[in-house]
Amino acid sequence: MKPILAITMGDINGIGPEILAKALARRETWSVCRPVVIGSAEALADARKYAAACPPPKVVERIETVGQGRAEVPVIDAGIYAPQTHPGQLEPETGRCAVEWLKAAIGMAMDGRVAGIVTCPLNKEGIHKAGYRYPGHTQIIAEMTGSPDYRMCLFSKSMRIVHISSHCSLREAITLVRRDRVLTSIRVAREALVRLGLPRQRIAVAGLNPHAGESGAFGNEEEREIAPAVLEAQASGIDCSGPYAPDTVFRSMREGQFDAVIAMYHDQGHIALKTVEMGDAVNVTLGIPIVRTSVGHGTAYDIAGKGVANEESLCAAVDLAVRLARAS
Amino acid sequence: MKPILAITMGDINGIGPEILAKALARRETWSVCRPVVIGSAEALADARKYAAACPPPKVVERIETVGQGRAEVPVIDAGIYAPQTHPGQLEPETGRCAVEWLKAAIGMAMDGRVAGIVTCPLNKEGIHKAGYRYPGHTQIIAEMTGSPDYRMCLFSKSMRIVHISSHCSLREAITLVRRDRVLTSIRVAREALVRLGLPRQRIAVAGLNPHAGESGAFGNEEEREIAPAVLEAQASGIDCSGPYAPDTVFRSMREGQFDAVIAMYHDQGHIALKTVEMGDAVNVTLGIPIVRTSVGHGTAYDIAGKGVANEESLCAAVDLAVRLARAS
Numbered sequence: 001m002k003p004i005l006a007i008t009m010g011d012i013n014g015i016g017p018e019i020l021a022k023a024l025a026r027r028e029t030w031s032v033c034r035p036v037v038i039g040s041a042e043a044l045a046d047a048r049k050y051a052a053a054c055p056p057p058k059v060v061e062r063i064e065t066v067g068q069g070r071a072e073v074p075v076i077d078a079g080i081y082a083p084q085t086h087p088g089q090l091e092p093e094t095g096r097c098a099v100e101w102l103k104a105a106i107g108m109a110m111d112g113r114v115a116g117i118v119t120c121p122l123n124k125e126g127i128h129k130a131g132y133r134y135p136g137h138t139q140i141i142a143e144m145t146g147s148p149d150y151r152m153c154l155f156s157k158s159m160r161i162v163h164i165s166s167h168c169s170l171r172e173a174i175t176l177v178r179r180d181r182v183l184t185s186i187r188v189a190r191e192a193l194v195r196l197g198l199p200r201q202r203i204a205v206a207g208l209n210p211h212a213g214e215s216g217a218f219g220n221e222e223e224r225e226i227a228p229a230v231l232e233a234q235a236s237g238i239d240c241s242g243p244y245a246p247d248t249v250f251r252s253m254r255e256g257q258f259d260a261v262i263a264m265y266h267d268q269g270h271i272a273l274k275t276v277e278m279g280d281a282v283n284v285t286l287g288i289p290i291v292r293t294s295v296g297h298g299t300a301y302d303i304a305g306k307g308v309a310n311e312e313s314l315c316a317a318v319d320l321a322v323r324l325a326r327a328s
Numbered sequence: 329m330k331p332i333l334a335i336t337m338g339d340i341n342g343i344g345p346e347i348l349a350k351a352l353a354r355r356e357t358w359s360v361c362r363p364v365v366i367g368s369a370e371a372l373a374d375a376r377k378y379a380a381a382c383p384p385p386k387v388v389e390r391i392e393t394v395g396q397g398r399a400e401v402p403v404i405d406a407g408i409y410a411p412q413t414h415p416g417q418l419e420p421e422t423g424r425c426a427v428e429w430l431k432a433a434i435g436m437a438m439d440g441r442v443a444g445i446v447t448c449p450l451n452k453e454g455i456h457k458a459g460y461r462y463p464g465h466t467q468i469i470a471e472m473t474g475s476p477d478y479r480m481c482l483f484s485k486s487m488r489i490v491h492i493s494s495h496c497s498l499r500e501a502i503t504l505v506r507r508d509r510v511l512t513s514i515r516v517a518r519e520a521l522v523r524l525g526l527p528r529q530r531i532a533v534a535g536l537n538p539h540a541g542e543s544g545a546f547g548n549e550e551e552r553e554i555a556p557a558v559l560e561a562q563a564s565g566i567d568c569s570g571p572y573a574p575d576t577v578f579r580s581m582r583e584g585q586f587d588a589v590i591a592m593y594h595d596q597g598h599i600a601l602k603t604v605e606m607g608d609a610v611n612v613t614l615g616i617p618i619v620r621t622s623v624g625h626g627t628a629y630d631i632a633g634k635g636v637a638n639e640e641s642l643c644a645a646v647d648l649a650v651r652l653a654r655a656s
Contacts, residue, residue, distance in 0.1 A: 124542070135545065169537045169547030174499055209497045210594040214452070217463065219497030247598035251606065266538040268599060270575035275600045278579065 002034050003115030003325045004066060005318060006076075006105040009039025010120030011098045012085045014299025015309035017047035020120060022311035025053035029315060030070040032322045036063060036114065038101045040082035041075040050307045063113045078104035087305025095126030102137060106144045109290040115325035116291030118317045121299045135167050137294060138285055147288040151188050152266070154273045154296065155282045155320060159253055160260040161269035162189040162286065173265035177208050177221045182229035182262065188286045189260045190238050195327035196320075204249050204258040205230050205242030206268060212243045226264075280316040284324075291324045293317040330362050331443030331653045332394060333646060334404075334433040337367025338448030339426045340413045342627025343637035345375035348448060350639035353381035357643060358398040360650045364391060364442065366429045368410035369403040378635045391441045406432035415633025423454030430465060434472045437618035443653035444619030446645045449627045463495050465622060466613055475616040479516050480594070482601045482624065483610045483648060487581055488588040489597035490517040490614065501593035505536050505549045510557035510590065516614045517588045518566050523655035524648075532577050532586040533558050533570030534596060540571045554592075608644040612652075619652045621645040 010016035020037060021044060023029050037044060041057040048054050058072035066074045080100045083093050099122070108114045119137050127134060134140045142150045152166040164185045165176040186203055193201040205226060206212075209219035216223055226243040233240045244252070246264070250272035253261050263269030273281055274296075281296030295313040303309055338344035348365060349372060351357050365372060369385040376382045386400035394402045408428045411421050427450070436442045447465050455462060462468045470478045480494040492513045493504040514531055521529040533554060534540075537547035544551055554571040561568045572580070574592070578600035581589050591597030601609055602624075609624030623641040631637055 135542070167538055167542070167546055169541070170498070171502055171547060174502075210495055210598070213497070214463070214495070218495060219499060246595045247602045250599065250603045254603065267574045267596065270538070271578060271596060271599045272603045274575045275578045275582065276604055 002032065002068070003322055004034045004036060004063065005321055005325070006036050006038050006108050006114040006117045007318070008098070008101045008105050008117065008119045009037060009043065011094050011123045011126055011299045012040055012043040012082055013087055013089050013091060013094045013304060014121055014123060014301055015304050016120035016299070017043040017085065018050050018304070018307065018309045019295070019311040019314045020044060021047035021051040021054040022309070023314045023318065024055065024073055025051035026315065029318055033318060034066055034068065035073070035318070036066055037073055037075045038078060038105045039075065040077060040097070043082060043085050044073065044075060046085065063108060076104065088301040090123060090126055090129070090301070092126065092129040095123060095130035098122035099127050099130065099132055099134070099140065102140055103144065106141055106290070109292070110145065116293070116321040118314070118321050119292070119294040120314065121295055121297060123299045123301070138166065141285060141288060141292055145288045145290060149184060150285055150287040151185055153192070153284040153286050154269055155284050156273055156277050156280050158277070159250065159273050160189070160193070161263050161273060162260060163263045163266055163269050166266055170265060174208065174221070177225050177264050179225045179229045182226055183232055184287070185262045186229065186233040186238060186240050189262060192284070192286050192324070193259050196323055197327065198259055200259055201239055202257070202259045203238065203240035203262065204244055204253060204260070205240060205262045206246045206249050206264055207243035208264040212245045279310065279312045281313060282317045282320050284320060291321050293321040293324070330360065330396070331650060332362045332364060332391065333649055333653070334364050334366050334436050334442040334445045335646070336426070336429045336433045336445065336447045337365060337371065339422050339451045339454055339627045340368055340371040340410055341415055341417050341419060341422045341632060342449055342451060342629055343632050344448035344627070345371040345413065346378050346632070346635065346637045347623070347639040347642045348372060349375035349379040349382040350637070351642045351646065352383065352401055353379035354643065357646055361646060362394055362396065363401070363646070364394055365401055365403045366406060366433045367403065368405060368425070371410060371413050372401060372403060374413065391436060404432065416629040418451060418454055418457070418629070420454065420457040423451060423458035423460070426450035427455050427458065427460055427462070427468065430468055431472065434469055434618070437620070438473065444621070444649040446642070446649050447620070447622040448642065449623055449625060451627045451629070466494065469613060469616060469620055473616045473618060477512060478613055478615040479513055481520070481612040481614050482597055483612050484601055484605050484608050486605070487578065487601050488517070488521070489591050489601060490588060491591045491594055491597050494594055498593060502536065502549070505553050505592050507553045507557045510554055511560055512615070513590045514557065514561040514566060514568050517590060520612070520614050520652070521587050524651055525655065526587055528587055529567055530585070530587045531566065531568035531590065532572055532581060532588070533568060533590045534574045534577050534592055535571035536592040540573045607638065607640045609641055610645045610648050612648060619649055621649040621652070
């Protein structure tokens with residue numbers, strides 16, 4: 001049986017409703033999962049003007065009533081009544097809706113009523129204006145699932161990157177380059193590669209400093225924290241190596257030498273992946289008890305309501321969630 | 329008249345002689361400049377087995393005797409007698425030769441006897457074993473030309489990156505994110521773009537932290553140091569903007585929105601460029617009184633002596649040096 005995925009609509013003033021309609025207009029989306037939209041049926045109905053092949057939305061109360069067909073898109077509004085959309089506008093109310101829908105979806109995943117969640121983008125400023133202090137999706141998920149040691153990851157066709165830290169200053173990120181965090185990241189990466197069914201799980205660990213420290217000339221985090229973690233992981237039977245020079249290790253992965261890279265800070269991995277390919281980049285949260293993927297882009301207020309948004313990343317996020325969910 | 333370029337051979341146990349022979353086998357190299365190799369005539373003669381179309385080397389004593397033709401490759405050994413090559417082997421003696429040839433080339437450029445220098449790779453460990461304390465080419469050039477405030481840059485077809493610092497730990501690099509260094513880098517970048525004859529000089533300045541600090545939530549270097557430098561540069565008439573999120577600004581440049589990006593540390597720029605394209609990456613040193621470009625790769629001991637090295641980066645380095653030299 002196809003897994004049920006809860007797909008949150010995110011900020012309805014962004015491109016969320018549009019990419020949802022476009023993704024749900026594709027037969028392939030329905031062939032891999034049973035999608036349930038957590039969001040506004042009105043916003044989705046309106047977004048069908050960009051994707052006429054998207055089935056009409058139908059509000060459902062309980063996830064148990066979701067069928068196998070694709071005659072209608074089941075929508076759960078979780079008791080949150082969304083305002084009218086104003087594409088491109090920053091409004092606290094749409095920020096509030098995005099957070100509440102996300103919380104509802106997390107609850108469903110924690111209960112096992114859905115096999116995983118896929119999130120459309122929310123606007124951080126919007127949720128702050130709505131009174132939430134979360135910096136983003138992931139922290140809400142980490143808090144609700146009791147997973148402070150989560151890992152933010154970026155996956156694409158040719159690259160899989162697990163970051164040992166995420167949203168903090170670069171100065172703080174350096175202090176988080178610790179043996180225990182590196183080792184946990186290697187383990188989390190390996191588990192994900194196994195779940196994805198990859199034949200091999202060759203994990204490369206990036207250095208922190210230029211040239212991976214050049215034997216201690218440019219910093220000693222490699223010798224002090226990273227190399228010992230690699231050794232410990234190897235001793236436990238994991239196929240991993242490093243630390244490698246950060247400016248070539250991602251290319252080596254693209255060329256097929258590695259299946260995943262452990263990045264030492266947010267931009268190390270993000271620059272590598274986003275400079276090369278944006279279209280199919282998927283944000284994945286690992287180290288949490290539920291399956292969660294997300295589009296790799298933001299609300300894109302500048303193009304919201306213009307019909308030009310690209311659903312490729314959302315489709316890739318759905319595919320990846322299905323693959324992770326099937327193995328759970 | 330075509331400019332004379334001094335091309336240093338680098339470490340003869342690496343791929344230097346081979347890529348030189350291959351580049352000099354191309355007619356285009358001779359059509360843009362008058363190349364003079366600073367290195368070993370024997371090593372170049374031997375490397376012709378990989379590129380039969382490379383003219384035979386001829387040792388010359390004085391640069392003034394170099395003609396316009398391509399019947400022979402003029403080689404200046406600068407009184408340094410190189411040992412036999414042992415491809416892939418780390419030897420202090422070949423490290424010493426590489427440094428001395430480089431010094432000779434710098435002297436020629438400082439005297440105005442050559443229009444610029446292009447460097448093939450040396451091996452840092454090799455030069456350390458030979459007793460030099462320099463971390464690499466650039467510091468030798470900076471010292472000999474009296475230019476402590478040089479900038480290491482990476483240029484390719486679609487990207488031009490000026491780094492505000494180069495070979496130091498990431499921890500130290502953060503302390504170098506200062507208004508004055510950012511401003512100098514913007515000015516140096518603009519000057520280079522003008523010399524290259526680009527119609528526009530749109531300079532983007534990257535932030536230091538994830539999302540360029542997210543309005544101070546992830547670090548304040550953007551507000552404190554980077555933004556004021558951008559404002560000051562704008563006030564002086566430079567077309568520059570930022571700070572931008574580091575993980576998307578390089579892509580924006582690739583897509584044609586900017587002509588150059590100012591990177592806040594070595595790997596920020598290096599990861600962006602090297603993950604995308606290696607072949608035509610050229611290392612350029614700006615902020616020094618001579619024209620200097622370099623291949624974007626290392627000695628590649630692992631493939632030395634196998635005939636498979638690619639000369640594309642060297643050819644791109646020659647082209648770029650010619651363009652910079654013509655405008656001097």
